Amino acid sequence: LCLPRFAFSRPVILQGLTDNSAFRALCTREKLLAAFGSSPVRLSTANTYSYRKVDVPFTDYVEQLLEPQDPGRLGSDTLYFFGDNNFTEWGPLFQQYVPPPFRIPGTSLAYSFGIAGSGSGVPFHWHGPGFSEVIFGRKRWFLYPPEKTPHFHPNETTLAWLHHTYPTLPPAERPLECTLRPGEVLYFPDRWWHATLNLDTSVFISTFLG
Numbered sequence: 001l002c003l004p005r006f007a008f009s010r011p012v013i014l015q016g017l018t019d020n021s022a023f024r025a026l027c028t029r030e031k032l033l034a035a036f037g038s039s040p041v042r043l044s045t046a047n048t049y050s051y052r053k054v055d056v057p058f059t060d061y062v063e064q065l066l067e068p069q070d071p072g073r074l075g076s077d078t079l080y081f082f083g084d085n086n087f088t089e090w091g092p093l094f095q096q097y098v099p100p101p102f103r104i105p106g107t108s109l110a111y112s113f114g115i116a117g118s119g120s121g122v123p124f125h126w127h128g129p130g131f132s133e134v135i136f137g138r139k140r141w142f143l144y145p146p147e148k149t150p151h152f153h154p155n156e157t158t159l160a161w162l163h164h165t166y167p168t169l170p171p172a173e174r175p176l177e178c179t180l181r182p183g184e185v186l187y188f189p190d191r192w193w194h195a196t197l198n199l200d201t202s203v204f205i206s207t208f209l210g
Helices: 003-007 021-025 029-036 058-065 087-094 158-164
Strands: 012-014 040-045 053-057 079-082 109-116 130-136 139-144 176-180 185-188 193-198 202-209
Touching: 021 130, 029 058, 029 087, 040 058, 053 058, 058 079, 087 109, 130 139, 130 176, 158 193, 176 185
Parallel strands: none
Antiparallel strands: 012 185, 040 053, 040 079, 079 109, 109 202, 130 185, 130 202, 139 176, 139 193
């Protein structure tokens, strides 16, 4: 990865760099339920700035909450499994993941694994740099550079923003956007605003460079 060109300045999609077929085989619905069905998982609300946490058995999340997003539901009422992974329990799975072969000097890796239903996602927020890979499904991304704060309501889901706000944006105010498919990896630089929308029931993993 060309550090001056991408690492601190712009997102980039990476293709064909790693083979995660072994990891993907462990991430089917059947395999995940067999390995983690009785384990509790911590869900976060899909809103910006404040997050309510709810612990549920993984089986309950997969069988009851992996449903298409209701466009009228607020982010504070939408539960999302991503990021709060128990590394003792999920560690053996993460050991099978092959992260992108690029690093920013002085950073270390931290994984965040997630599963979500179609139409779900997280609204605009920002954090440090990292990579995000789709294992199953498709995930649409919307990105703005740090100096360009997007127009959004912090309790509006990405789906609602896409329906209500996105069509009103003049071309110059629209975000960068892309759709990731299985095996594709997005690199996002530090402090870039981004929102995500799962177009299908999706399995995904991010590698944060902390």
